[in-house]
Amino acid sequence: MRILCVCLGNICRSPMAEGALARRGAEAGLELAVDSAGTGAYHIGQPPDPRGLKAALARGYDNGRQRARQITPEDFKRFDLILAMDRANLAHLERMATAGNGPELRLFDPEGRDIPDPYYGGPEDYEHALDMVEAAADTLIAELAQS
Numbered sequence: 001m002r003i004l005c006v007c008l009g010n011i012c013r014s015p016m017a018e019g020a021l022a023r024r025g026a027e028a029g030l031e032l033a034v035d036s037a038g039t040g041a042y043h044i045g046q047p048p049d050p051r052g053l054k055a056a057l058a059r060g061y062d063n064g065r066q067r068a069r070q071i072t073p074e075d076f077k078r079f080d081l082i083l084a085m086d087r088a089n090l091a092h093l094e095r096m097a098t099a100g101n102g103p104e105l106r107l108f109d110p111e112g113r114d115i116p117d118p119y120y121g122g123p124e125d126y127e128h129a130l131d132m133v134e135a136a137a138d139t140l141i142a143e144l145a146q147s
């Protein structure tokens with residue numbers, strides 16, 4: 001199964017989500033290919049935000065080799081499931097999707113909460129985003145392991 005995690009800049013939330021989901025998928029023995037992208041073009045080619053990298057590394061996710069990219073129409077053919085970090089990202093994906101048999105689009109958090117954007121916040125906002133990402137990833141992987 002191919003899963004794409006999407007936020008706005010692809011430098012804060014979706015790189016964390018990619019790392020958390022990929023590790024849990026591997027631990028659960030699932031064959032997942034996980035990637036991430038942004039709806040915006042602001043940070044194309046850049047590594048994750050250093051504040052997010054630091055917070056993620058402290059929890060064992062080494063996201064340092066990731067580089068930001070913007071979602072493309074091809075992604076809607078390559079991925080089975082596209083997960084948005086918040087409602088604005090989900091609305092963007094829904095506008096991009098073509099009618100028919102595209103991938104399932106939904107929020108990353110199965111509880112339906114937005115993962116708040118930590119970009120304009122402080123270190124505690126990155127920790128909070130990571131807490132939410134990890135909890136959501138746990139639930140998602142448990143769901144995928146059952147199906």
Ligand code: 4NP
Nearest residue numbers: 007008009010011012013119
């Ligand atoms: P992300 O955070 O969507 O979690 O990667 C952001 C990063 C950059 C910007 C906004 C959100 N920005 O406006 O540049």
